[in-house]
Amino acid sequence: MSSPDRRVALVVTAVGGLCFVLLAVLLVPWHPVPGGTPDPVAASSVFSAEQIARAEDYSRWARVWSWSSLAVSLVVSCVLGFSRWGRRLVGRLPGWWWVRVVLAVAAVVVVGRVITLPFAVLMRRHVLANGLSNQGWGGFAADLVRTEVVQIVAMSVLLIVLIGCARRWERSWPAVAAALMGALVLLGSFVYPLLVEPIFNNFTSLPDGPLRTQVLALADREGVPVDDVLVADASRRTTTLNAYVSGFGGTRRVVLYDNLVNDVPQDQALSVVAHELGHAKHDDVLTGSLIGAAGAVFGVGLLALVVGALAGGGRPRMREPAVVPLVLALFAVGSLLSSPIQNAISRQIETRADVDALETTRDADAFEAVQRQLALRSLGDPTPPWLSQLWFGSHPTNLTRIAIARQLAQRDY
Structure with a gap:
């Protein structure tokens, strides 16, 4: 990376990180529960011993299959991204540069899906064995294909924009790409309900x-x-x-x-x-989109620094289609490492929506009853391991949500 390019990347990273922190501080409800968020209620006060045992058994194996799939997927991404295999794969692809980008994204995604398919099948069998789905294997396969197609299209658009900017603006591309990535995050929030939701539901x-x-x-x-x-x-x-x-x-x-x-x-x-409706009232989708856009700006700056540092010695520069496996690997690693931050923000926003629902309906009994139904129907672990909740928990646990309802009911909202 040339010196001006590095300075631009540093500025983009700093601006994106600062905007992310400011937006998170200003827009995220860090203290959403009047009187403070209470400790979860005891599982035994909501579920029977048999229900708790069944949920824990289901969740234990669900974590085994899903975490194993995540680990293998991450290893595959890193092998393709940080070794010569990914570059050789892209080097054999035909077409203009943007065609090779699309084909490279498709190849990496398909390879990852094929290698992790056994875990998806095992997880599906686990779901069916516990009565959590009415869908046959044909429908499951169709949804799997739809999901991969959506992922390929979305990642191809992002990679074409990134590499296209690097090809057009060799020194200042991080700034241009960061602005475009932020805009695409905001645009995606608007078009998702119109373009993606109908693919999976009628x-x-x-x-x-x-x-x-x-x-x-x-x-x-x-x-x-x-x-x-x-x-x-x-x-x-x-x-x-x-x-x-x-x-x-x-x-x-x-x-x-x-x-x-x-x-x-x-x-x-x-x-x-x-x-x-509480989410809509507080424009939580817009809040998430703005924070996500700032995160995208930060990510582009960091990506430019990392790719620039790794360039040379046979490794591709950002303007080359051969960089696709490396970018996808860095994206996978970055997504995993940032999950605790994303989910901490999500849990606060979800908690505020719970409080809003309770204050609007003033029916803690109905809220508690439906939380119980949600837990029983999904066989969610009443007391998940703290690391699992920290890293992957996008919502408060059902027992915490019930505790909030009981606390607000005692305070008469």
Whole structure:
């Protein structure tokens, strides 16, 4: 990396890191629970001994298969990225530089998926054996292919932008690429509901009736404009209950899983909806997008420094398609290392949405009942290992969420 290029990368890294910290401090609700977040309630006060044992057994093996897959995937990415194998693979690909980038991304993703496929199959068998999915193997395979295609398309766009900038602006590319990456993160938040969600689910409008009326009334009470209330056919894939709010402004839609509509009492369904409306009320998607954009700027600067430091000795520069395996390996390592920070932010935002739902519905009993249902239907570990929760827990545990509900009920909200 030339001297000006290195200085640009350092400035981009510093600006991205500073913006990330400032946005996290200003926008993330670090103290979302009045009176402070309580300790989790005892598992035995919510679940039977048999239910706890079953959840712990399922979660133990789920962690074995998922963590094994993650470890193998990381090793494959690093072998392809930091050895000559990845460069040789890209060197055999035909076409213009951007075609080779797309093919290189596809090759790395497919190789990683093929090698980790046994873990996906073992995890799928584990899910089916515990009754957590109604989907057949054909549907599972189709969703797997769809997921990989979406990943290939998204990563190809990002890599084409990065390498294209490096080819066009040899010295200042980190600054240009960082600005474009930040913009793409924001754009992705807007287009995801329109382009990606329909790939995996079919949606129909919730028919007129008491539930639709109360969902719209709840949205009005929260001050969240809603264009429609939709039902997703999620039960064909999973038994887990869920809902979410997608879109922005006047295009917002409340989306309910069909099993949430059909399988639980209405007050519990509304508790889940209130949580999701809390996210919309506080513009949590925008908050996450802004923080993510700052993280992308920081990541581009750091990427430029690392790739520049590694360039030479047969290793490619950023402007060459052969750099694709290295960038993907660095992305995989960076994603794993940044997971605790991302999930710490996510847990605080999710906690605020819980508090908002409880204050809006004033129904701690329904909130606690649906948290219990969520845990039982997903066989979530009531007391996951602290390292697992720290690194991969995007939400507070169900027992913590129930403790919050009980604390707020005692305070009369």
